[in-house]
Amino acid sequence: MSLVYKAFELLFERYGEQYWWPGNSAWEICTGAVLTQNTNWHNVELAIRNLRKIDALCPNRILAMPDLDLENAVRPSGFFRVKSKRLKNVAEWWLIYADKLHEQLRKNTCNVLFWRQSLLRINGVGEETADSILLYSFNLPTFVIDTYTRRAALRHFSMPNKCSYETLQQFFMENLPPDVRLYNEYHALLVRNAKENCCKNSCLPGCPLRELPGNLRLSKKSV
DNA sequence: GACCAGGCACATC
């Protein structure tokens, strides 16, 4: 069993299932993926609540809305001018491609890399956002690398400091079976653990990943 | 008042 999978087991044992990503529809999850950029989830929830209030949790409504109204709705999530534009860009993409993607999902003929590239062409969608949409909105097997995943990889799997997104993603995917449920849960667990048992520079004594073999150096250093 | 939070695009060197 890989160290990476062992870490998952430790986290799952401690925290159990995380039920990510919160959202009542694929589009709502996608909305959250854009709004959460460099923002904590609480503020995203405030913005999504605003969108729900005005019945704007669908791409058609987003595109039909005046910019100012959309900006006001997403304001609590910060960067509201940028994010309202990005949301419209993603809504346009959604109206063009989401049906085709869903059809391929039904036929089991989806090429994850093709759709990843397609999302990355949207202005406002980078690698993390694209992967979050693919994994959490469409249940496609791609591993999400965010600040917390990166920190955990450096801290517990001895990945080099200046690792590219691609390198980190490959590392996780090469050391795990290609399982959507696992990718989904693992990312959620890393975030949960980071919030509860880690700080920016080290993990705290309660971090379950301290039990990983080969973590003696880390334990000594940060106790 | 400073710092942080589930990034990204663009300018500059």
Place this chain on the structure above:
DNA sequence: GATGTGCATGGT
């Protein structure tokens, strides 16, 4: 290619 900067709110 690497680095810096703007975008902005709400909670601690």
